[in-house]
Amino acid sequence: MLRKFAFIAVFVAGAAFAQQSEAPPIEVDVVGGVNAAMAIAVPPLATPRNVTTSAGDTGPLGSQMAAVIAGNLRSSGVFVPVGPQGLRGYPYHEAAAPAYQQWRGTGASALVTGFVEARPDGRLTVGCYLYDVTAGRELTRQGYVVAPNEWRRAAHRCSDAIYARLSGQSGYFDTRVVYVAETGPKTNRVKRIAIMDSDGTNHRYLTEGRATVLTPRFSPDGRRLVYMSYAGRRPRVWLLDIASGQERPLVPGPAMTFAPRFSPDGRQIVFSMAVNGNSDIYVVDADGYGQPRQLTTAPGADTSPSFSPDGRRIVFESDRSGTQQLYVMNSDGSGQRRITFTSGARYASPVWSPRGDLIAFTRIGGGSFRVGVMTPSGSGERLLTNSWQDEGPSWAPNGEFVMFHRTEHGSGRSALYAVSIQGGAERRLATPQDGSDPSWSPLQN
């Protein structure tokens, strides 16, 4: 496993330790999305002694980590980071005892400090501190021990701690994204599954591009993918172990299977199977070749199923009424009921939020696709994007952001975007090639 290592939280130095996490969150109106973004100073992390490691010297690493933290916080749309460029460094001992008066001069109301220290065992200890500059008090502190080449993950963890402390939501930076990388002309696209960190680094391909692949989706532990492949000209769902590269068809035989997703406990996969012009929803054990159980029987296209986080319900789309609409059923197939009724609108590709409070979807109407959210009862619909074709939402593990892909009119070129469910501008994710069908991983362990 490429990224397998123990992440050890350690106590960071400082006598004020007992005070951590006692203070209430300072005022950041994430939920309302009304307040201006918060200015937060992120100067270069300090080092007690500049030591050369396999990932570079600890001094420069401190600057690089601060840049990763600042980039993450900026991408959330909640913060306006100041630094690390243009901010002075500080001595090691000030990481745990900042000179508040000086930082107030930057105009920032919060401050991130920390340190990078080479350990005798070759690893790094990374400290991460967050302060309320205005009130002059510590808000949280974290420490991590990582292999030098995993320093980015320490920076992501630190970012998550800061985001969580200031927003009251759990973090989402220490995650990965799997998607379909696309090249070639519109009439002959080459599609490969690619995986990267949520900030676009550590990018690599998981399939070679000989067979068209679609809709890769993470297992809840982030270690496996379920996806659709045209290998052998047979469109079927496949299961892939990311670390070993081992893969197999989900169910035996040549039947066309598609639209797969894991259950929240990772033990089942729900998917569509097309038989004689009729697509229905089935569920099967993720391990072994169990017999699929059929959950829907309506004539027409029943597809894009997605479990609720408690595993008790499934949202899906069906055109049984004549047009694509969203339905919710119990996970045994009982109690199917339609939840979308907006006149003139069709709805597709629903995905249940990991918090359970919302369902993200693609709304089709007026010749375009837009991504939005609604409650599981179908109320409170809000559209988050407005373009020619925005489709295929996937949730961040904290349920605060949705990733999707946008296709350009005419060229058919596609790219990945993320948007806050509170609204605001969507953010494009940099990928080496065009991208579609993103799936956001859970927080890594």
Next chain:
Amino acid sequence: MRKTMTVAMAVVALTMAGCQRRTIVQDPILPPAQEAPPMVAPDPLDSELDLVELPAAQAALIAQAGSDTVYFGTDEHMLDMAARTTLAAQARWLLANPAVRASIEGHADERGTREYNLALGERRANAARDFLMAQGVPAHRLTVISWGKERPVAPGAYEAAWAQNRRAATVIVR
């Protein structure tokens, strides 16, 4: 096109006669099978499930039937008169060439969402397959798949292009 047809038909004739003296193309149509294709579910990893295209036989089908493709209205899977005429001609060719199998492959235009289009393409392919079967082509010689919106033939983003992409193609396979 005329020339392609002649060559391809010659291959069919030669192969049917069991005469392998001249190899004109790389994908000769197999001689008629003595036994029906195995219908037991093979091992899921078995590459026997793979479908391999036969370009020469495809050219022969197109030459004889006029087209290997039929077209559909938006969100439709009904076969219109033109589609029925084309499929009837395809069925005649398939019945005259009992050694080959066909993959009936449904497609959708880009204005549908990905997974819905997969279902829609399968519905279209199935409509074409049902018609071929009604013309007497045995079910075991026909498989159905859907490409959804993954393989448009016309790249444009306007109705004339979309109309070309809403289709079911009969692909001759081994």
